[in-house]
Amino acid sequence: MRKNKLNVDDNIMDEDRQTQNEINKIIPYGDYHTHTNFSDGKSTLEENIQHAIKLGLKEYAVTDHAFKHMSDGISYTNFQVQRRQVELFREKYPEIKIYHTLEGNLMGYSGLLDIDKCKDQLDFLQMGFHKTAKNESFGTWLSFTAMNLIFRPSKNKIEKNTLAFLRCIDRYDLKFVNHLNYCILVNVKEIAKACLERDTKIELNGKNVYFNQQEVDDMLEVGVDFVANSDAHSSERVGDISKPIEFAIQHNIPLDKIVNLKKSLFD
Ligand SMILES: [Zn+2]
Numbered sequence: 236m237r238k239n240k241l242n243v244d245d246n247i248m249d250e251d252r253q254t255q256n257e258i259n260k261i262i263p264y265g266d267y268h269t270h271t272n273f274s275d276g277k278s279t280l281e282e283n284i285q286h287a288i289k290l291g292l293k294e295y296a297v298t299d300h301a302f303k304h305m306s307d308g309i310s311y312t313n314f315q316v317q318r319r320q321v322e323l324f325r326e327k328y329p330e331i332k333i334y335h336t337l338e339g340n341l342m343g344y345s346g347l348l349d350i351d352k353c354k355d356q357l358d359f360l361q362m363g364f365h366k367t368a369k370n371e372s373f374g375t376w377l378s379f380t381a382m383n384l385i386f387r388p389s390k391n392k393i394e395k396n397t398l399a400f401l402r403c404i405d406r407y408d409l410k411f412v413n414h415l416n417y418c419i420l421v422n423v424k425e426i427a428k429a430c431l432e433r434d435t436k437i438e439l440n441g442k443n444v445y446f447n448q449q450e451v452d453d454m455l456e457v458g459v460d461f462v463a464n465s466d467a468h469s470s471e472r473v474g475d476i477s478k479p480i481e482f483a484i485q486h487n488i489p490l491d492k493i494v495n496l497k498k499s500l501f502d
């Protein structure tokens with residue numbers, strides 16, 4: 236009797252292991268959210284690119300934290316250095332298409348990002364909320380960032396947060412919105428509707444995904460598309476989208492709703 240039980244458990248564990256192996260083997264066409272040692276990443280841009288090539292990625296984007304990220308934002312000087320590095324590596328590694336951009340920080344209810352200084356130099360735009368980013372003013376920081384971090388947000392606050400994201404989505408031509416619900420709760424369905432209208436994807440982030448099942452169902456009902464990125468902070472994590480894939484399987488997101496699995500985000 237006891238032996239049988241062990242056998243059943245062993246079978247389940249084998250199946251789990253097999254599924255996990257299958258998930259780990261999924262390599263996206265492109266990874267469009269990664270960091271280098273110019274922000275809070277550990278590896279150099281070249282190490283990231285070399286790992287992306289080794290995995291067989293066709294496209295790779297370097298997206299260091301933008302200027303107002305207090306502890307880890309890239310400096311404007313390093314941003315210009317990185318632009319030249321990207322030019323160099325495009326010639327050195329023609330087998331992969333390299334994009335250069337920044338992870339813009341939402342700076343308040345206006346929907347402004349901290350990238351306006353160099354917006355025209357970025358290959359595409361993407362954004363997220365980071366608790367360590369400066370806001371437009373100290374007053375904005377108190378009412379926007381601090382209030383969201385200290386207090387459990389009320390319904391009213393969630394609507395205001397949502398407005399901040401909607402303004403940002405309207406203001407900029409974003410390719411995707413990063414790690415929604417991280418440190419700041421929003422009305423995901425409303426954001427999904429705006430994203431669908433603007434052809435902006437919703438990211439399933441490689442470090443963590445913060446949607447509940449209801450929010451997933453809402454997004455699927457709206458029909459918005461997803462992008463799965465590693466958000467790698469070291470070269471060995473570039474192209475690792477096992478967490479988003481696992482999340483998608485557990486929450487019934489059809490894998491063909493994740494646009495960068497088989498083709499470019501820009502197709
Ligand atoms: Zn981020």
Ligand SMILES: [Zn+2]
Pocket residue numbers: 268269270338466
């Ligand atoms: Zn990031």
